[in-house]
Amino acid sequence: MTTLTLTDSKIATAKVDALVLASTAGEDGAVLSEGTELPKNALTHVNQNLSATGATGKADEVVKLAGVPGVSAALVVVVGTGKADAPVPDAAERYRRAAGAATRALAGKESALFALGGGAEQARAVAEGVLLGGYAFQTFLGEGKAASAKAPLATAQVQLKGRHKEDIAGQASTVAEAVRYARDLVNTPPNVLFPESFAESVSRRADGSKVTLEVWDADRLQQEGCGGILGVGQGSGRPPRLVTMTYKPRGAKAHLAFVGKGITFDSGGLCIKPGTGMVTMKCDMAGAAAVAASILALAELKVPVAVTGYLCLAENMTGDLAQRPGDIVTMRGGRTVEIINTDAEGRLVMADGIALASEQQPDAIVDIATLTGACIIALGNRTMGVMANDDELRERVTGAATVAGEAAWGMPLPEEIRGSMDSPVADLKHTGDRAGGMMVAAKFLEEFVGKDGSGQAIKWSHIDIAGPAFNEKGAWGYTPTGGTGSGVRALIELARSYA
Known part of the structure; x- marks a missing residue:
């Protein structure tokens, strides 16, 4: 550097x-x-x-x-x-x-x-x-x-x-190094970066820091009832992982949970993508990369906010055990989901992560994912979409992104969207109406947000970075071709806002 x-x-x-x-x-x-x-x-x-x-x-x-x-x-x-x-x-x-x-x-x-x-x-x-x-x-x-x-x-x-008074050069270097690490993860080819090696990379990076890690393999995921991650990963010879990152400084002002989508390669599964649609699918783990990089940076910056990160890592392939449309999986917490389109896999791994995060009852849960092509249709290639179950949190997330220099736009979550995910054979389907696809995916995730100590829904926000996470065109400004590190600075700034 x-x-x-x-x-x-x-x-x-x-x-x-x-x-x-x-x-x-x-x-x-x-x-x-x-x-x-x-x-x-x-x-x-x-x-x-x-x-x-x-x-x-x-x-x-x-x-x-x-x-x-x-x-x-x-x-x-x-x-x-x-x-x-x-x-x-x-x-x-x-x-x-x-x-x-x-x-x-x-x-x-x-x-x-x-x-x-x-x-x-x-x-x-x-x-x-x-x-x-x-x-x-x-x-x-x-x-x-x-x-x-x-x-x-x-x-x-x-x-x-x-x-x-501030160490401006040092702080800038820490933030930039975090973004660069996220870029490296996204740019690494999928034959080198897969769930196990992703977890190992983060473990090496966290060694000697104030961040502790726990890694669940497929057997542990089975024991813990994480059917979403297991279902997506069962078609690959590279078994899934769930990495929990914990940064808990003394005197923490708040506790946040970050959940990142980590599909290290997305073929679409049995609902396979066309060949041209797979070319950039090594970037489908950009959300998990952003979570990992931001938490490591927060620890180095000594931000007085506790953050727990959940990296939901799987490879979506077409092996002989691959998930099928019509399958029903049992998610963390016991809810059942009917599979409709195996290329809508990201929300399944994220739902398990959000359910796990809810069990800790943090002050807020923020998930980040390259979740929908609909986000690109709505907001283009440079702007992240932000949705939430709480207006104040949505504005806080978009405001943090803005301060960090990342383009973000708040989107609604209309209640009527939920009805399109009703299933006759399970608690719900994992897809719904095609119209408003970005909001449909977020509405599915909202179903897995738990309650706080007073019985109210935990404050939760979803960030869709399908557009800005990977730049297929020419470099511009400080943004290179390939992985961009989208969301890292926004998450860091969000945590700082709680300090």
Whole structure:
């Protein structure tokens, strides 16, 4: 990962390979951000060249200028932040994205100074953008391709004027490392990452931390009545696992439960997907990756909130014991579910996890999953859908995502949806009407939310990351192609909000 430090030294004389500045999109093209501190001749040179090259200042635009007078760096990089009033999840997000775009453009360079302006919050966002933009998944490159691949930017300085009490660089590094770990898990091929090896990876990562783990294998899942996870996993030669992660600091202000969908590969089961639909299905464990990475980060950040995570891990395959439409499974807690479509497997593993989480009676349960294609139809590829049985919690989750720079949108859970899941032979079916599929899936999950000590439903929220969890298109901002680490920062910020 790129080595990062903060600096308040003069940017013009910095001994770095590249100096990164920000521009905005003005009426007549790119305009250097207000407050850029360069000698007058340097400012004139940069502005003239921005005009001559037709720079617009739009988001993700990167303009490289060499030989700028009065600047020690051999290269000046001007990165666009878009229109000043363009909608973004959070005010600092435009600079997080700009820093990421510039870092990607500086692959192969040794050093850079990012002078994008602003105070501590903006500096933190820039630092995160640099560290996330420098991500590269090169684990499985052959010798020839690995040798020719550009290494990410080696070292970066982020400008921050004045004194600051917080360890901004350290916090940004911890958050970024968590996102990068989630990305690595998602990008790892399914012949290498399967339920058992996923659990082993998290165990290694947690070793020496304040997070403890308990892993249930197939035999234990059978004993514990987790029919949802077992039913999905029974068609694979790679048996399922359920990993419970516990972070319980002294004086915890609250207790949260995070439940993550961990389908390490989704063929669709007997309701098999077309070949093109399987290409990205190694990403169907992105929810579990987000839960694992966020809890490890919360422990490192010493956030005074207890968090219990449930990683619901299975592989959905077509082996001779594969689950069939028409099967009836008994879930954790004893409810029976009629199987309709084996490609709607995620809600089955999640239901067991939510039922287990409910038994601890936490202050809130938040589950996260690449659950429905309907979420992509409704909200596109960059926005997560948020639903809840409590309006205040739904707003809290979307607000936390917004503060973290992740796009999220609250959706309703109409009561009439439940009737479409009535079954004549079981307590309920696991699918319902096709219309409103994102909400139908969430309504199924809500059925497994337990009661608190006063007999009221535990506060619960569902996050659907089917769109933003995996980027099949070109990289943008700090978001690479492939696994994105969607949801990690939102979960971290949510836990912080309880502190």
